Amino acid sequence: MNDGVATPLENPLRAGLRLWRTPEPCTVVIFGASGDLTSRKLVPALYNLARERRLPGGFSVVGFARRAWDDATFRQVLLEGVNANSRARPVEEALWASFAEGIFYHRASFDDPAGYARLAARLAAIDATRDTGGNRVFYLATPPEAYPEIIAQLGAHGLNRSPEGGWTRIIIEKPFGRDLESARDLNRQVLAVFDEGQVYRIDHYLGKETVQNLLVFRFANGIFEPIWNRRYVDHVQITVAESLGVEDRGGYYDRAGALRDMIQNHLTQLLTLTAMEPPVAYDADAVRDEKVKVLRAIQPIASEATVRGQYGPGSVSGRPVRGYRDERGVAPDSQTETYVALKLFVENWRWAGVPFYLRSGKALPRRVSEIAVQFRRVPTLLFASTPVNDIEPNVLAIRIQPDEGITLKFSSKVPGQAQIRPVTMDFRYGTSFGVASPEAYERLLLDCMLGDSTLFTRRDEVEASWALLTPILESWAAGPAQAFPNYEAGTWGPAAADAFIARDGRAWRRL
Numbered sequence: 001m002n003d004g005v006a007t008p009l010e011n012p013l014r015a016g017l018r019l020w021r022t023p024e025p026c027t028v029v030i031f032g033a034s035g036d037l038t039s040r041k042l043v044p045a046l047y048n049l050a051r052e053r054r055l056p057g058g059f060s061v062v063g064f065a066r067r068a069w070d071d072a073t074f075r076q077v078l079l080e081g082v083n084a085n086s087r088a089r090p091v092e093e094a095l096w097a098s099f100a101e102g103i104f105y106h107r108a109s110f111d112d113p114a115g116y117a118r119l120a121a122r123l124a125a126i127d128a129t130r131d132t133g134g135n136r137v138f139y140l141a142t143p144p145e146a147y148p149e150i151i152a153q154l155g156a157h158g159l160n161r162s163p164e165g166g167w168t169r170i171i172i173e174k175p176f177g178r179d180l181e182s183a184r185d186l187n188r189q190v191l192a193v194f195d196e197g198q199v200y201r202i203d204h205y206l207g208k209e210t211v212q213n214l215l216v217f218r219f220a221n222g223i224f225e226p227i228w229n230r231r232y233v234d235h236v237q238i239t240v241a242e243s244l245g246v247e248d249r250g251g252y253y254d255r256a257g258a259l260r261d262m263i264q265n266h267l268t269q270l271l272t273l274t275a276m277e278p279p280v281a282y283d284a285d286a287v288r289d290e291k292v293k294v295l296r297a298i299q300p301i302a303s304e305a306t307v308r309g310q311y312g313p314g315s316v317s318g319r320p321v322r323g324y325r326d327e328r329g330v331a332p333d334s335q336t337e338t339y340v341a342l343k344l345f346v347e348n349w350r351w352a353g354v355p356f357y358l359r360s361g362k363a364l365p366r367r368v369s370e371i372a373v374q375f376r377r378v379p380t381l382l383f384a385s386t387p388v389n390d391i392e393p394n395v396l397a398i399r400i401q402p403d404e405g406i407t408l409k410f411s412s413k414v415p416g417q418a419q420i421r422p423v424t425m426d427f428r429y430g431t432s433f434g435v436a437s438p439e440a441y442e443r444l445l446l447d448c449m450l451g452d453s454t455l456f457t458r459r460d461e462v463e464a465s466w467a468l469l470t471p472i473l474e475s476w477a478a479g480p481a482q483a484f485p486n487y488e489a490g491t492w493g494p495a496a497a498d499a500f501i502a503r504d505g506r507a508w509r510r511l
């Protein structure tokens with residue numbers, strides 16, 4: 001297998017073999033290995049895969065960064081990272097000792113060709129001593145400005161090539177571009193060096209169990225799909241709310257904003273999985289073909305169909321929060337949005353005329369992500385004492401995080417009274433399965449090693465999503481400055497967002 005693409009028959013979910021497949025021996029090379037993502041997410045995920053015996057024998061990690069560390073320092077830093085961030089704690093000493101034997105630190109700068117020549121030699125030595133067969137995953141956990149340089153250097157040193165009978169793959173972190181043009185440029189740079197089948201553009205939302213369950217919920221049950229369309233659905237609300245502000249990422253965030261940081265990737269993924277047609281198979285191309293079709297069916301979004309916000313000082317859960325403009329790395333007159341709400345239409349036979357409302361913001365009262373499908377009201381009044389408008393419509397809410405689960409709201413008679421009240425049927429992962437879900441990065445790292453790119457973003461998908469959102473960014477930039485801040489930290493965003501949905505006779509869900 002040279003191109004790194006899983007065929008449908010190999011697909012482990014389809015074959016029901018997920019638990020039993022182990023990747024071939026390989027080395028994961030992490031660029032940006034002294035950074036936050038590596039010790040907070042990547043290495044804890046790899047450690048948990050090791051703990052669950054999912055990793056191949058000889059599995060190795062090479063960390064690439066500038067800091068004057070050696071293998072021992074790097075291992076110690078990672079151990080602290082795992083101890084602080086792993087879902088299974090404390091670290092099992094014997095397991096860590098054997099896992100850490102395969103961890104190495106490579107000190108070099110991204111722009112130094114000699115560093116890549118030494119890397120190639122080092123990887124060859126690891127192949128020889130640990131029997132990793134020349135199989136490699138390169139993980140770009142670096143500031144995005146570094147991607148083109150690293151990719152070009154990998155190409156120049158022949159590190160892009162798959163070994164005879166083996167594979168080389170590259171995982172690229174978000175953000176993938178900052179608008180359509182830069183995303184296209186980056187795709188060109190990547191694809192000048194790697195084949196699309198080697199490229200894994202990561203959006204960690206797709207690694208979440210609840211997000212994957214969306215497809216199982218829709219396509220492994222007979223009763224929902226027949227009503228999953230414009231005849232029965234009034235509208236859909238997708239919310240990704242964060243209670244934190246920008247913390248210490250102000251410098252990065254001030255150049256990004258909520259549309260780039262959240263809507264372009266995580267909310268777009270939730271939208272496409274909610275709206276897509278059933279794929280012909282559960283494999284990388286069939287699933288991604290359907291997601292791209294959704295993006296192509298979305299009508300251009302006028303800037304009037306969007307609301308922007310930026311938080312000022314306030315408090316979240318009793319904790320005082322500085323205003324966005326007072327955060328480190330943020331311009332004192334910043335026009336960057338920390339909140340976005342928008343409305344879009346997927347103009348195809350299934351969804352024509354059904355609004356999808358998306359909202360995401362920082363410094364909101366709660367951290368919560370959900371997809372809510374609200375069904376049409378009943379057509380007529382049967383119960384004289386209750387006006388039809390007082391009967392709340394059915395809502396199917398899929399909670400992505402926290403309290404992962406699914407809730408169906410329906411009307412019920414209040415016992416002994418001539419009254420109707422909404423009640424819910426609840427499914428909760430925690431209660432039903434009693435096991436902790438693996439972290440998103442565990443699943444995604446494993447899938448990449450197995451050559452399954454279903455849960456990664458394809459070139460056309462990332463470009464289609466930027467094509468949709470870039471005109472909004474452009475019209476915001478060309479328009480007048482906003483009177484920011486316009487919402488207090490710890491509230492549900494600007495008043496304009498409530499007025500925006502109220503104009504359609506609807507309201508945001510209270511979460």
Ligand SMILES: NC(=O)c1ccc[n+]([C@@H]2O[C@H](COP(=O)([O-])OP(=O)(O)OC[C@H]3O[C@@H](n4cnc5c(N)ncnc54)[C@H](OP(=O)(O)O)[C@@H]3O)[C@@H](O)[C@H]2O)c1
Nearest residue numbers: 032033034035036037065066067109110141142144173174
């Ligand atoms: N952190 C998160 O939770 C998170 C979540 C989602 C996505 N991401 C994405 O993941 C990527 C990494 O994020 P991060 O937060 O881990 O970044 P970070 O903490 O700023 O780490 C950057 C890393 O890059 C290295 N580096 C920078 N310039 C270098 C150079 N010229 N040569 C060699 N090494 C260099 C740094 O090493 P030295 O300082 O040792 O040189 C450091 O290891 C970003 O694209 C980010 O958007 C992060």
